[in-house]
Amino acid sequence: MEIGHLKAVVEGLLFASGDEGITMKQLSKILDITESAAAHLIEELKYDYEHTDRGLMIMESHDVIHLTTKPEHSQYFKKLLETPQSTRLSQAALETLAIIAYRQPITRTEIEEIRGVKSDGPVQTLINRYLIEDMGRKDTVGRPILFRTTKDFLTFFGLTSLEELPLLPDTETDEDSSQEVDLFFERFNEELNVDSED
Template sequence: MTSKKNIKSIFESILFVWGEPLDVKIAADLFDMHWKEAYDCFKELQQEYEVQDRGIRIREIDKSFQLCTKEENNVYIERLCTPVKEKRLSQSALEVLAIIAYKQPVTKGEIESIRGIKCDRVIEGLMKKDLIIETGRSAAIGRPILYGTTKEFLRYFGFTSMKELPDIDDIESIIREQEPNHLDFQQIAIEFEKN
């Protein structure tokens, strides 16, 4: 039988090699253990990194774990690495993403009724960026596709789970701090209530 210390050591190695968020259930299956037991090992490992104030951290993303750097060290990492220009999401992409995040699962028709304009290309772009996925089909006439956010959405915005999504009342001030051309999320909230 493998000791808890060895299991945590193996999980640490796996996280390093895996790169992407590793689902707890996949890790648990390696040892034929219950997912909750594996989850507790990851949480202990995460705590050990934080207590030791290590430059590497373990972050949780929707019952998955991933190695990442300590946030305070990012300025030095950026100095070392050649800056890669990251293309920001367009205003329309942010609007559609906000609607999907707060109303999911949601159909393209519902998104378009809130925005008042077509969004085929925006949805296609968000899917290519792996920020949204098809989550099934609605029971409505024509059985339209339902959309929802992905783990990549959580990673991109730095959330552990959808529970961390700001309240619709708080989001406008958050966006104003981050984006010079902010969305009118209050208007989106009003449209949600109408529909």
């Protein structure tokens, strides 16, 4: 495998590893090369990022390698976070978040039973946005992961505690799951004033 292709693969692995990063040992194992060869690829990538006009850089911390943004561009990232559009969630993600907020702790299967559709994508989006987190496993068959909202969730929606969530109308039964989801969504949209997009 040529070095240019390997560098591209390493770059993709660094991006995919996100905040957790990746170790040299992991790189060498995934690429089936020696750790010294992996280190050489990282050095080449570092050189590429440092000597071309790029917005990213490679950082090493405690033997973990991360792909990150350049500190000198931080003022622009702050502006991005202040831009209302950057807070938009899809309807599917918003529905999923509402269900988790009101029913936490809850498993992915339980979310899907309420929504009536697979929720892998929305759940992953919410994890990536730090709005929900894994809080352990349910003590049932298969020990599924339980999800709950995070402190960032409260900040994102301008809340100081979960008690401030808007009250949902009382529902006698759970016969119409889709109607329940609509209520969640409408309430979040109205009370928390969050834009949604398809």
